[in-house]
Structure formats: structure tokens, C-alpha cells
Amino acid sequence: MGKKDRCKKKGKGAEKTASKTDKKLKQKNKKELAAIGEDDIENIVAQIELEEKKQQEVVEIIVSPPSSRANFSLTAHPDKEELILLGGEYFNGQKTFLYSDLYFYNIPRNEWIRMKAxxxxxxxxxxxxxxxxxxxxxLWVFGGEYASPTQSQFYHYNDLWVYHVSMKKWEKISASGGPSSRSGHRMVYIKKQLIVFGGFHDNLRDYKYFNDVYAFNLENYTWKRIEPTGTPPAPRSGCVMVALPNGKVLIYGGYSKEKIKRDVDKGVIHTDMFLLTPEKNDISGLKWKWVAVKQSGARISARCGMSVAVAPGNKAYAFGGVWDIEDSENDLAGTFYNDLLTLDFDKTLWRTVTLSGKKDSGKQRRRRKEKNELPNDVENDDSDNILNEMDTLELQDAVSDNGTEEVAAVPSASNAVVSDDGIFKVTVSSVTSVSTSQQNVEGSSEARQAFSPSPRMNCGLVVKHSILYLYGGLIEEGDKQFTLSDFYSLDLHKLDEWKTLIPNDLTSQEWLESDSSSDANEEDSGSDGDSESDEEQTQMVVDEIQQ
Known part of the structure; x- marks a missing residue:
């Protein structure tokens, strides 16, 4: 009894010490925030939500395209010829801007509508x-994060919202037992449930990555934690998560950090694949198991920030991403990609997508001429076969002796420096011709290089009626970050060339050096009058990215 009481007393003491420590940290943070003129982030978020509740009328106006942003959501309207864009962030080097705006993109009219509900x-x-x-x-929304303008505070959400499209009204869902606050998680719809997996939480003092699974029942509006059997994926954020037609959920890749020593972390890019499979004869929708999956096909470079969109034909398309290389404990150099990939769900097989490019009108005229020169007694079907055989003989000249085809526009593992003036350097994946087995290449059999959006990470990617749409994203080098607002479409039936809906224009984007960076640059440059200004260096990089 006495021993138990001593343990209990010791526990109370430990709790009291932890409480004092937490109180001191809060007081310290409060002083630091007061020094920079910033309120506590929880108060900021509460005040914003209070102001939103005061909104009484719906404001729906046609506007210019959304401003540059990253880490937003882009979703296909389930019934109409529209895409839905929500939120996102923009960083100009000194301040972070977070958005709550809701846009509807009308595809037939090529028109953006901002909805304030x-x-x-x-x-x-x-x-x-x-x-x-x-x-x-x-439109169901879960989680995410908010950052103060100086990025001195981060707030992670665990709220669930639904936007009723026909009523043009938001509703906040109050349901206990759901996932903890997080961002970078993934959510899909399957079997009348919203399934949430993974994500992370970071308060600048500590961080945590998740691999838990939760289900929200859309019939009774309740959360349940799912405890799948089998070996789960390691905790991660930013992974690929897809609901398959057979009722399973596919997980691929992602990113996490692990502590190496005190105040030193190491980033980990995951390349494994799992299936979250429902147990047989389960009618509750809560019994699942993890199954590791072997991948096949093209070898995909390890990366994070890759965007994925589900398409008809039991497949998905993926674009871009970044491979971070740690130059030191504090510095990262990124290799950015702009390759287009496809994943066959049935075979869990990756393929690189080679676009055919614009049709060669000269070749079409030559083909018609050759067809007209064939003997009159040759039937149409026979003439087509003859011409196809002639084209095949021409194509064989571009194929190597070992039966592989030279495929253009596939990023190699090497880096191409597109701008390096000794101070600021942007590195992207180089685009070279690599020998790739034809069975792992989707698209044209002709080795022709077609236009592709510039390398980036975290872009919006979605499919609507067999058209793939790509919006925004970002590319960065060290502390400098270029946030994009360009917009493209690709016909998945033709796979010929990306169509530019909004061009890549970074000339109006500002970049402000932080005070610490400015001081460091002044020390490095000294009195050298020949050094280029920061604006000139940035413009050089912008020009290279836009090419």
C-alpha cells in the first residue's frame, strides 16, 4: 500500500513538473510572439472561424484564375463539367499566406468562379x-494546417466539413473519436465511408508521423478507428492513396523524418506499396488487413511530392515529385521531376508515358499520296496494311538491336543545373533518351519529344472524362521557392501533347529575402560592386524555368 502510494505521489510530481515546463514554454512563446506582434495561433484560427460564421449571404462571381499556390486540393465535380479547388498556401520568402477560397472551374466555358458561402x-x-x-x-474536407505569417507557429486541424453544392452551404460535422490533428494525410471514399490514413503533426518543438487508419461512416456520421491485421506501412505523410474498384485501398510511397541525434533529423522517402484489404464476409466495414505488394514494370525514381489522379481503365496517372539530397545537416538540394507515369492497378505495374507530340501534317500528306499511288485493284483494308508495314519498317530504324526503343522525355537519375551563378542554383531532373522496354512504355510507339509542364512537386492533378488536368505546384532551391499557377490538360485517349490553359508566368512573383539571409549575403558579398542583385539572380532562374 505504501509503495503504491509512493508511486502515485511520484506520478503526481512528474505531472506537476511537466505542467510547469509547459507553462514556462507558453509564457516564453507569448513573449516571443508579442515581440513580433503576433497573436497566439489558436486565437487566430478561432477568430477566423468566428468571422466566417457571421457570413450570411452567398457571393458567387466570375474571377481571374486563382493566385499562385501549393498544397491545395483539386477535385473533379462528381456530376458536372467542373473542377473544384480549395485552399492552399503561398510563401514569398518572408511571409506565408494561407487561403480558404473555394473555386469552381467550368471546363466548357474555361471560366473560374469564386464561391463565398x-x-x-x-x-x-x-x-x-x-x-x-x-x-x-x-465536398468533404478533413484536416490540414494553418501557419502564422512568420511561420513561427503551426496549427494542425482535425475538423471535418462538408460543402453542400446544391445549397451552396458549408456544414461543420461534430463527431468524436476521429483522427488526431494532422496534415499531409490521405483520404478516399469506399463502401459509404471516408477512409483516412497517415499524415504528420509538427509544432516546431516536436513532430510525429502517423500510420493509423480511421473510417467515417457517411450514413450515421460516426468515426471508428480501424485496427487492420498484418504488418502496416511505416508512419508517413504525403503518400499515394487510391480506392480501387475491387473494394481495396492502395498505398504507395510517402515521406517521414527520423531522429539521428538531438536536434538532427533525417528525411526518409518511402517506395513500398501496400493494399488495405477488407476481410472476407465482413459486413461492418471495419475489419481490414495489410498486405505488402510487389511492384513491377518501369523502375520509378524515389521521390516525394508526386501527384496522382485515378483514370478510367483501372489505372492512375502520376506526375512530378522531388528527390531531396541532404548536403549537410541543415541544407537540402532537390532533384525535381516532370515525368508522366501510369500505374496499372490489376498488375501493380508502372509504365512511363511517352507522348506522341503533334501530328506531322507532312507525314499525313505523304501517307495519302502513297495510298493514291497503290494499284487500283488493292482493297482499302489491304492498302492500310501495306502502309502500316511500311511505317513499321521505318520505325525499326529507331529501335536498338536488343529489342528496346529509344524513348524521349524520360528523366534520368542525373541532375541538370539550369541556373548556377555561384550564389543561387536550381537543379531539375535532366531529360534524356533512355533505353526502356516497350512493354513498360505507354503511349506512342514513335520516339518523338513532346511538350511537358516544367518540373514541380505537389501540383493539383485530376481526371475528368478522360482528360487529365494539372494545376500549380512549386519548385524550390534551398530557401528559395517558386510557387506556380499554370494550368494544363492532356487527352488520355490521344496522349499527344499537353495543352496549355494558363501559361507558366513567374515574372510577377515576388521573392523577399529573410533578414538572416540578407545579412549573410551582405557579409559574403562585402564591397564587391560587380555582384549581381538578388532580383537579377532570381530573374535568371525564372527565365530558365519558363523555357
Whole structure:
């Protein structure tokens, strides 16, 4: 009894010490925030949500395209010819801007509509959305994060919202037992449930990555934690998560950090694949198991920040991403990609996608001429076969002796420095011709290089009626970050060339050096009058990215 009491007393003492430490940290943070004129982030978020509740009327206006942003959500409208864009963030070197705006892109009219509806969620990025046809159209939103302008504070959400499209109204769902606050998680719809996996939480003092699974029942509006059997994926954020037609959920890749020593972390890019499989004869929807999956096909470079969109034909398309190389404990150099990939769900097989490029009108004229010169007694079908055989003989000249084809526009593992003036350097994946087995290449059999959007990470990627749409994202080098607002489409039936809907224009984007960076640059440059200004260096990089 006495021993138990002593243990209990010791526990109370430990709790008291932890409480004092937490109180001291809060007081210290409060002083630091007061020094920079910033309120506590929880108060900021609460005030924003309070202001949103005061909104009474719906404001719906045609506007110019959204401003540059990253880590937003881009979702296909379940019933209409529209795309839905929500939130995101923009960083100009000194301040972070978070958005809560809701846009609808009308595809036939090539028109952006900004919707301001009553009682919406506060600004956020790195959240997840799912669009459903239920209730005449719903957009479900979970989690994400908010950052103070100076990035001295971060707030992670664990709130669940639904936007009722037909009523043009937001609703905050109050349901206990859901996932903890997080961002970088993934969410899909399957079997009348929203399934949430992974993500991370970072308060600048400590961080945690998750591999837990939760299900939100859309019939009774309740959360349940799922405890799958089998060996789960390691905790991660930013992974690929896809709901398959057979009722399974596919997980691929992602990113996490691990502590090497005190105040030193190491980033880990995951390349493994798992299936979250429902147990047989389960009617509750809560019994699942993890199954590791062997991947096949093209060898995909390890990366994070790759965007994925599900397409018809039981496949998905993936674009871009970045491979971070740690130059030192504090510095990262990134290799950015702009390759287009496809994943066959049935075979868990990766393929690189080679676009055919614009049709050669000269070749079409030559083909018609050759067809006209064939003997009159040759039937149409026979003439087509003859011409196809002639084309095949021409194509064989471009194929190597070992049966592989030279495929253009596939990023190699090497780096191409597109701008290096000794001070600021941007590195992207080099685009070279590599020998690739034809069975792992989707698209044209002709080795022709076609236009592709510039390398980037965390872009918006979505498919609507067999058209792939790509919006925004970012590319960075060290502390400098270029946030994009360009917009493209690709016909997945033709796989010929990306169509530019909004060009890549970075000339109006500002970049402000932080005070610490400015001081360091002044020390390095000294009195050298020949040094180029920061604006000139940045412009050089912008020009290279836009080419």
C-alpha cells in the first residue's frame, strides 16, 4: 500500500513538473510572439472561424484564375463539367499566406468562379477533399494546417466539413473519436465511408508521423478507428492513396523524418506499396488487413511530392515529385521531376508515358499520296496494311538491336543545373533518351519529344472524362521557392501533347529575402560592386524555368 502510494505521489510530481515546463514554454512563446506582434495561433484560427460564421449571404462571381499556390486540393465535380479547388498556401520568402477560397472551374466555358458561402472552414493547406454525388453534390474536407505569417507557429486541424453544392452551404460535422490533428494525410471514399490514413503533426518543438487508419461512416456520421491485421506501412505523410474498384485501398510511397541525434533529423522517402484489404464476409466495414505488394514494370525514381489522379481503365496517372539530397545537416538540394507515369492497378505495374507530340501534317500528306499511288485493284483494308508495314519498317530504324526503343522525355537519375551563378542554383531532373522496354512504355510507339509542364512537386492533378488536368505546384532551391499557377490538360485517349490553359508566368512573383539571409549575403558579398542583385539572380532562374 505504501509503495503504491509512493508511486502515485511520484506520478503526481512528474505531472506537476511537466505542467510547469509547459507553462514556462507558453509564457516564453507569448513573449516571443508579442515581440513580433503576433497573436497566439489558436486565437487566430478561432477568430477566423468566428468571422466566417457571421457570413450570411452567398457571393458567387466570375474571377481571374486563382493566385499562385501549393498544397491545395483539386477535385473533379462528381456530376458536372467542373473542377473544384480549395485552399492552399503561398510563401514569398518572408511571409506565408494561407487561403480558404473555394473555386469552381467550368471546363466548357474555361471560366473560374469564386464561391463565398456562409460558415466556411478557416484557411488551410495540405488537407484532403473527396467529392460525392450524394445529396445533389458534396465536398468533404478533413484536416490540414494553418501557419502564422512568420511561420513561427503551426496549427494542425482535425475538423471535418462538408460543402453542400446544391445549397451552396458549408456544414461543420461534430463527431468524436476521429483522427488526431494532422496534415499531409490521405483520404478516399469506399463502401459509404471516408477512409483516412497517415499524415504528420509538427509544432516546431516536436513532430510525429502517423500510420493509423480511421473510417467515417457517411450514413450515421460516426468515426471508428480501424485496427487492420498484418504488418502496416511505416508512419508517413504525403503518400499515394487510391480506392480501387475491387473494394481495396492502395498505398504507395510517402515521406517521414527520423531522429539521428538531438536536434538532427533525417528525411526518409518511402517506395513500398501496400493494399488495405477488407476481410472476407465482413459486413461492418471495419475489419481490414495489410498486405505488402510487389511492384513491377518501369523502375520509378524515389521521390516525394508526386501527384496522382485515378483514370478510367483501372489505372492512375502520376506526375512530378522531388528527390531531396541532404548536403549537410541543415541544407537540402532537390532533384525535381516532370515525368508522366501510369500505374496499372490489376498488375501493380508502372509504365512511363511517352507522348506522341503533334501530328506531322507532312507525314499525313505523304501517307495519302502513297495510298493514291497503290494499284487500283488493292482493297482499302489491304492498302492500310501495306502502309502500316511500311511505317513499321521505318520505325525499326529507331529501335536498338536488343529489342528496346529509344524513348524521349524520360528523366534520368542525373541532375541538370539550369541556373548556377555561384550564389543561387536550381537543379531539375535532366531529360534524356533512355533505353526502356516497350512493354513498360505507354503511349506512342514513335520516339518523338513532346511538350511537358516544367518540373514541380505537389501540383493539383485530376481526371475528368478522360482528360487529365494539372494545376500549380512549386519548385524550390534551398530557401528559395517558386510557387506556380499554370494550368494544363492532356487527352488520355490521344496522349499527344499537353495543352496549355494558363501559361507558366513567374515574372510577377515576388521573392523577399529573410533578414538572416540578407545579412549573410551582405557579409559574403562585402564591397564587391560587380555582384549581381538578388532580383537579377532570381530573374535568371525564372527565365530558365519558363523555357
Amino acid at each position: 456562409p460558415g466556411g472552414p478557416p484557411p488551410r493547406c495540405s488537407h484532403q477533399t473527396v467529392a460525392l454525388s450524394a445529396g445533389k453534390g458534396q
